Amino acid sequence: MKIDQSQIASHNQQLLDRHRESFAFLQAQLDRKGLHTDEIVRKLSTLQIAIPSWALGAGGTRFGRFSTGGEPGNLEQKIEDIGLLHALTNAAGAVSLHIPWDIPEDVAAIKETAASLGIAFDAVNSNTFQDQHGQAHSYKFGSLCHSNDAIRDQAIRHNIDVIETGKALGSKSITVWLADGASFPGQHNLRGALQRTMDSLKIIYRHLPDDWKMFIEYKPYEPNFYSTVIQDWGTSYLLATACGEKAYTLVDLGHHLPNTNIEQIVATLMMQGKLGGFHFNDSKYGDDDLTVGAIKPYQLFLIFNELVYGMNNNTGKNPPLAWMIDASHNLKDPLEDLLQSLEAIRLAYAQALVLDSKALEAAQMDNDPAQAQEILQDAYRTDMRPLLQEARLQNGAAIEPLAAYRNLGVRDQLIRERGKSTIATGL
Numbered sequence: 001m002k003i004d005q006s007q008i009a010s011h012n013q014q015l016l017d018r019h020r021e022s023f024a025f026l027q028a029q030l031d032r033k034g035l036h037t038d039e040i041v042r043k044l045s046t047l048q049i050a051i052p053s054w055a056l057g058a059g060g061t062r063f064g065r066f067s068t069g070g071e072p073g074n075l076e077q078k079i080e081d082i083g084l085l086h087a088l089t090n091a092a093g094a095v096s097l098h099i100p101w102d103i104p105e106d107v108a109a110i111k112e113t114a115a116s117l118g119i120a121f122d123a124v125n126s127n128t129f130q131d132q133h134g135q136a137h138s139y140k141f142g143s144l145c146h147s148n149d150a151i152r153d154q155a156i157r158h159n160i161d162v163i164e165t166g167k168a169l170g171s172k173s174i175t176v177w178l179a180d181g182a183s184f185p186g187q188h189n190l191r192g193a194l195q196r197t198m199d200s201l202k203i204i205y206r207h208l209p210d211d212w213k214m215f216i217e218y219k220p221y222e223p224n225f226y227s228t229v230i231q232d233w234g235t236s237y238l239l240a241t242a243c244g245e246k247a248y249t250l251v252d253l254g255h256h257l258p259n260t261n262i263e264q265i266v267a268t269l270m271m272q273g274k275l276g277g278f279h280f281n282d283s284k285y286g287d288d289d290l291t292v293g294a295i296k297p298y299q300l301f302l303i304f305n306e307l308v309y310g311m312n313n314n315t316g317k318n319p320p321l322a323w324m325i326d327a328s329h330n331l332k333d334p335l336e337d338l339l340q341s342l343e344a345i346r347l348a349y350a351q352a353l354v355l356d357s358k359a360l361e362a363a364q365m366d367n368d369p370a371q372a373q374e375i376l377q378d379a380y381r382t383d384m385r386p387l388l389q390e391a392r393l394q395n396g397a398a399i400e401p402l403a404a405y406r407n408l409g410v411r412d413q414l415i416r417e418r419g420k421s422t423i424a425t426g427l
C-alpha cells in the first residue's frame, strides 16, 4: 500500500483552519521571546529517525504475542510500511536492519524500493544473542566474550558479514548489542569475559570501512541477570576508546536501571565526542519497550536539552548522531505506536529548541535553582504541537498523522493485501 499525496492533501484541507489558528497563537508566543519559527521548522524537518525493521510487526513480551493482522511478511513490505510512516510524518526517512532477520535477497531491488520512498539505510544491527538455524556453534553461553575460540570466531565472522551486507545497501554504521553475560555469580571470570569482548570488538573494528562507525550498546541486565559484559556507558566508552576513533557509545533509553540520570550520561559522552547514537523507547521498570514519551516525557525533554546543548557547543567534536526507535510492545498497532514515538521525539526536540539557554546559563552561574527550574519548565510546557504540524504541512506530510492513518483505513487495507495472520520476520 502507498499513501497518495492527494489523500494527505485532503486530510490537511479539513484541518487547515484550526491548524492556522493554533499555529498563529504559538507563533505570537515565540515571537515575543525572539524565536524564529522558520528556523525551528527547518531544524525539525532535518531530524530523521530510523525505524528498526523489527518494530513493524506486533512485538511481544516474553509471555505472548498478539497479531494485529496485515503485518509485513518480508523486508520489502517492511520498507513499504516505513514508507507509509514517512509519507504521514516526513520524519521516518531511514530503516535500521536487523541481520539475519532481514537479509535482503535482491539488494538492488530493495535499494530501489527504499529510494523510491525516500528511505535511507541507517545502522545495521548484528545478532549474536540467539542461535540461527544451521549455525555450527551455540551462543547459549555468550558470543564475543565466549571462552571457546571457535564460538568467538563465529560471532566475529557474523559481525563482519553484517558490515558487508550494510556496505552493499549503503549503510554507514553497525550497532553491536551483546546479550553476553552471566546469570550466576562465579559463572564468568568477569575480567576475562570483558577482555575477550574487547579483543573480539577490535578485530571487527579492523574490518570497518573508513567512513563507517561502530556503535557499542550497553545494558545492565537481561537476558543475563547477574552480570552483562557491557553493563553500562562507562564500559561501552572504555571499549569504544580501545577500538578507536570510529567506535562510539550508543545509548538505549531502556537499558538503564530505574532513576538513572540519562541526560547526564549524554552530557558526559558528548563532552568526550563519543556519543554515537540513540535508541528511543520508554519504560517504567526496565527494558519495557514502550512507546517513546508514554511514561517519562519530561525526562525525554531533559535528554534533548543536553543533546541540543551538545550540538550547539560541540567542543568534543561529537559527530552527528544516529537516531533510532527501538521499541516493540504487544498491545498497539505497531504503526500507530511508531507514529506516537516519532511525535514524542520531535516534540521533545522542539521544546528543547525553544529553551532560553542564555537565561538558564545565567541562573546556573547565579546558583539560582528556582529560576533554572522556571526556565526549563517554561520550555517544556510550551505547546509545540502546532509547530510540528506546520513542519509536516510544509513538507507535504499529514497535519495529524495518527488521525490520517485511521481515517485512511491503513491497517484494514494492509490486512486485505497481506492477510490476517502474517508474522513479521524475526518475531
Ligand SMILES: [Mn+2]
Binding pocket: 177, 217, 252, 279, 326
Ligand atoms: Mn537498543
